[in-house]
Amino acid sequence: MAEVAIIAAVQKIGVALGGQMVKELSSLLSEELALLAELPSRISRIEIELQMMQGFLSQLDMSKLKNPAHEAWIRHVRKQAYTVEDIMDEYVSVVSQQVSGLGGYWKKIGKGPQTLVALHGIAAQLKEIEANLAHLSQMKDRWIQSTSDDRPGSISSDASESQLFYEEEELVGTEEIRRALSDLLDSSEPHLSVITVRGIGGVGKTALVNNVYQAKKLEFDFVSWVSVSQSYRFDKIIRDLIRDINKNVQNHDEMDDIALTRRMRELLSDKKFLIVLDDVWAPAEFLHLLNALRGNNRGLGSRIIITSRIDDVAQLATDDRYRLTIEPLGADPAFLLFCRKAFWKTESRECPSELEECARAIVAECEGLPLAIASMGLFLSSKEQTVPEWTQISKQLDWEWDNNPSLTRTKCVLNISYKALPRYLKNCFLYCSIFPEDYLLSRKKLTRLWIAEGLVEERGPNKTLEEVAESYLKELVGRSMLQLVKKNHFGRVKKFRMHDLVRDLAISLSRKECFHQVYTGGENVRIYHDARRLSLLSCSDTDDKSGIDLPRLRSLIAFDTKMPPSLLLSSVSSKSRYLAVLDLTGLPIETLPDSIGDLFNLRYLGLRCCSNVKSLPKSIGKLSYLQTLDLFGTGIRKLPACIVKCNKLRHLYAIQEIDTSWELFIHGLGVEAPGDVWKLKDLQTFEAVEANGELVGKLARLSQLRTLWIYKLQRTHCAKLCESLSQMNLLSYLFLFARDEHEILELDNLNIASPTLHRLVLKGRLSNGTFNSPLFNGQNNRTLQYINLSWCQLTQLEENQDLIRVLSKLPNLKELILQNVYVGEQDLQFPAGGFALLECLTLRTMPKIAQLRIEGGAMTSLKRLELDGLQGLQGSPAGIESLQSLKELHLYDVNCCEEIRRRFAGTGRTIPRIYS
Incomplete structure (x- = not known):
């Protein structure tokens, strides 16, 4: 649907209408500029219209989306919404770049004819947009039947699973968890216990629980299966349960929630019951129901089983023993299940040897999801069982998933998870599918890309956009939309990936929404003129990139490091003026074109591992919105003076690695920074800068710094450095490296003011008083969790200075690395x-x-x-x-x-x- 486009447009409108900008703009414009003076109110009206359209679209029943009238209307709404997003970016840029102090410019507005022309153009476009949206609203009423009576279906999203898997012989690979669930139902625990079964959509939660439920239900006085799903209504579920308990109960249709709860408790007070709440999406739903189910106070051993895709719901289990997780099937059980479905006509249900290689390749595409495996098996059971036939299906598997009714239900199950996402997560989820299949995603990179694209909303003055973005990521992991692969030392998400079938769904949705395009090269694959985001996974030398004209492009991320980038880069920098993300990691480029400075909307510039790049063009200073500049692994040794004009820069990576093992003393190099680098007031990450006297003395002016790496420190720098660090209240990661192995770092007064310092790395010879400094006082410092000390050249100290004894008193230390510390x-x-x-x-x-x-x-x-x-x-x-x-x-x-x-x-x- 067009909801994705509308979400993006409304977010950008919020930026355009936010803060003091509109107040100043409205008050300072003269009467003769009537078209411009009406800009804020026109933008507000467009925002309201788009929000109403978004509400309408969110209520559409999926079955109506095949209606040609709906499809045509949605297509036009999407086009208008994306145009609004582009215009808002241009509007904010024109206003914020020209207003000096939000007033000085407008008092001299007559001296800026080019800006006046730009604003008149924006005003005219918005006037046309407003008229088009009004016309679309009229068309909806004229041609599309009202959906005001439509309501989401109440069938559990996993209903199709239980139809596919009911026989125990088909529940392969789940023996251990079925046994665990059965044991919990048999447990002698007398009190009411809550068991949760969590897993991604299609993994077989409902089927497994249903199997155990059927086997155990005769051991309870009362049993009931409730499909909660997203259409949850407390009163309806309670009324249905009351009818199940006692069909003779009368006069409860008019009861309110309190009376229903009281009646429920009365009916359950002397019963040992088993109730399954299938497909619960929010903890609040369960807590509401649990209040009504607590009528059993006699220690009869009642049980409630909850199935869910959501981690927050799984945490509601009585304790860890009652929290079960179903993982996707391994290769062998997955293949066994496939054979039982694909060859059900034969007595042995075994795969013919000539088909096994192709069959295993097809099963691998199902990524261990029983619903997908069974669907594919049943689908192939009706096909000619020959190698050519199956090979052809394997080659066009993506098309089969999208177009065969017997397979699309798998994606429908996964699509329910997408539809249930809050508005602010939908575009973030789709953005994850830009990356290649099985790509290991990084928390830092992804969240910064989200921020650059404007997908992250502000949540009050006490939370940074990075913290909000991380909460988005945790929520997507908790909803099983992303798979957690690795946490860091502090328990934060570090690496994760997208399940292949979930990625396929996201790509399919992105294609329909015109959200992004994945380009894999070849003669039959073309890049669409209106592409808004483009990931280049593979490009051959024969691909024609010189004629690429993508005027609406907002993100370009290249993954094929063998791609000749020069023609593409020059084309994009001159024609894709709305570009917010340009990530050229690993590409064999040598220079950036000077036209890079014309990308007024650029927020993220990634040149990581572009080792041939030795310098930045002076036009980099024109990128006033730039937030992330990734120069890690480039040949850039000095930042241009104009970098300080990028006053919204938040993250700067500029390490040139020499020795990844860190065995050599000089394992990496930083960059020389201009003398007034402290003007980058928003800078949060600086990896890494080379020390000088002026820099270390003014570090405290970079008051937003969270991560700081400093190379080439000298003894003469230490006093000023310690003083600066004592004033930095937000530091979380601090890395200090001496100029060489002979330089002594006098850190006796090292005391970090930040209450959030988690990670400390010191490399170089340390003065004897370093470990008597306030930083290593375990009573004062309760935040350090990671310490790495190397090349310290310590001799045996007095007992009260002994390194091991000092560090042992840091109460929250979780990881310690000591390398080449003692002599x-x-x-x-x-x-x-x-x-x-x-x-x-x-x-x-x-x-x-x-x-x-x-x-x-x-x-x-x-x-x-x-x-x-x-x-x-x-x-x-x-x-x-x-x-x-x-x-x-x-x-x-x-x-x-x-x-x-x-x-x-x-x-x-x-x-x-x-x-x-």
């Missing part, structure tokens, strides 16, 4: 009760460490221990067998593997996995 022979002792939350410990390149001692009660949470380059270690670490939580032990250049094995074997406990 001379040393014994390291980890004190009893120390490092209570430490999960990962790495000791690397310290060949003169002779003894490691772990006292009882030390590092009780340690899961991973790495010893690398400790050639002088005399025997296994004393007390290592006391590390009860240890799961992984990595040993390199250490001659005590067998002795460690014997130590653990002597305890009778499971030996940690040892890597060597």
Whole structure:
């Protein structure tokens, strides 16, 4: 539908109408500029019209979308909404760039004829848009039947699953979780317990629960299956349950919610019941129902089972034992299920050997979703079972998914999850499908792309856009729309991916919404003139990119690093004036065209790993909206002075890596920054800058900094640096690197004012008083969770200065890396009760460490221990067998593997996995 386009347009209108800009504009325009003076009110009327259209579209029944009149009307609405989005970007740019102090410019407006012409053009376009929207509204009433009586269907989204899977023999690969669910129903726990079963749409939640439900229902006095879904109505569900309990109950149709709840409790007070709430979408729905189901106070062992796709709902289980998760099927059970469906006509239900290779390829496309696997199996059971026939279907699988009724129900199940997304998440979800199949997505990159595109809404003065974007991401993961792959040390989402079938759905929706296009190259694939976002996954040398004319393009992301980019880059920078995102990561480009500065709307410029790029054009200073500049891995060693004109810059990455292992002292280089870099008041990330006296003295002026990397620090810089850092209230990540291995960093007064400092990296020789500084006082500093110290050249200190003893008192430290820290022979002792939350410990390149001692009660949470380059270690670490939580032990250049094995074997406990 056109809802995606309308959402984007309304968001941009909010920017255009926000803040003081409109007040100043309205008050300062003279009467003779009537068309311009009416701009804010006209924009407001357009916003209201679009919001009403969005409400209408959100209520449309899916079956009506095949109506040609609906499709034509939606297509025209989408076109108008996208045009509004473009105009709003241009309007905001013209006003904000010309207003100096939001008033000075308008007082001299007669001196700016070009701006007047631009504003008149915008006003004329908006006047035409308003008329077109009014006409579309009239057309809707004239040609399209009203949908005011339409209501969302009440059938559970997983209903099709239970039709496909009912026989136990077809519930393959779920034996363990079925047994767990059955055991929970058999449990002697007397109190009412809540069991949750979570999984992505199509994974078989309903089918599995239904199987156990049918097997166990005779053991309960009362059972009921409630399909909650998105059409949830408390009063209807309670009335249906009351009828199920006692069909003779009368006069409850007129009861209000309170009376219904009281009646429900009375009827359940002496019953052991089992109630399944299938397809719950929000915790509030369950809590409302639970209040009515608490009538069982006699300890009869009643159970409530909830199925859901949403993590927040799964958290409502009684405790962790009652929280079950269904994962997609592995390769073998998936193939077994497919065969039982595809070859149901044969007694053996086995795949012919000549079809097995093709069959396994088709099953792999289903990504372990039982609903998709069974649908595909049944679909192929009606086809000619020959290698040519199946090979042809495999090649055009995307087309089959979209066009065969027996397969589209799989996407319909997944589409329900999309339709249930809040408005602010829909475009963010579609944006994820820009990336290639199985691409490992990064939290930082994706959230910054969302922000650059204007997809993230402000939520009050105390939350940054980055924090809001991260909450969006967590919500998409919680709704099973994205799969979590990795968390960082602090429990935040770090890496994730899109399930292939979910990605296929997103691409299909994006194609219909004209949201983005994925270009894979070739003669039969063309780039559409009105493409708004374009991801280049593959381009051949024969592809004609010179004639690309994409006037509405907002994002261009290139993934094919072999693509010759020069013609494309020059074409885009001259013709795609609304471009907000330009990501050329890894492309073999040498220079950026000077015309890059004409992209007035550019918010994100990615040149990561473009190693041949040595400098930025001076026109970069014209990018007044630029938020993210990624120069990581380029050859740029000095930032141009004009960079300070990019006064909305939030994230600057400029590290040139030399040694990714960090074994060399000089592992990377930063950039030289202009003297007035402190003018970048919005800067949150600076990775990395080379130190100088003026810079370290004025760092505190960059008051929004969260992440700071500084290279080439000298002893003479340290006093000013410590003073500046003591005034920086928002720092979370701090990385300090000395100029060389001989430079001593005097950090005795290091004290970070920020209450959110989580990550600290120090590389270089440290003064003796460093670990007496306020930063390492465990009573004051309760935020540090990650510390990496290297090349410190420490000698054995007094006991109150001993590094290990000092660090052991930091109460929330979770990961510690010590590399090449000590000089001379040393014994390291980890004190009893120390490092209570430490999960990962790495000791690397310290060949003169002779003894490691772990006292009882030390590092009780340690899961991973790495010893690398400790050639002088005399025997296994004393007390290592006391590390009860240890799961992984990595040993390199250490001659005590067998002795460690014997130590653990002597305890009778499971030996940690040892890597060597």
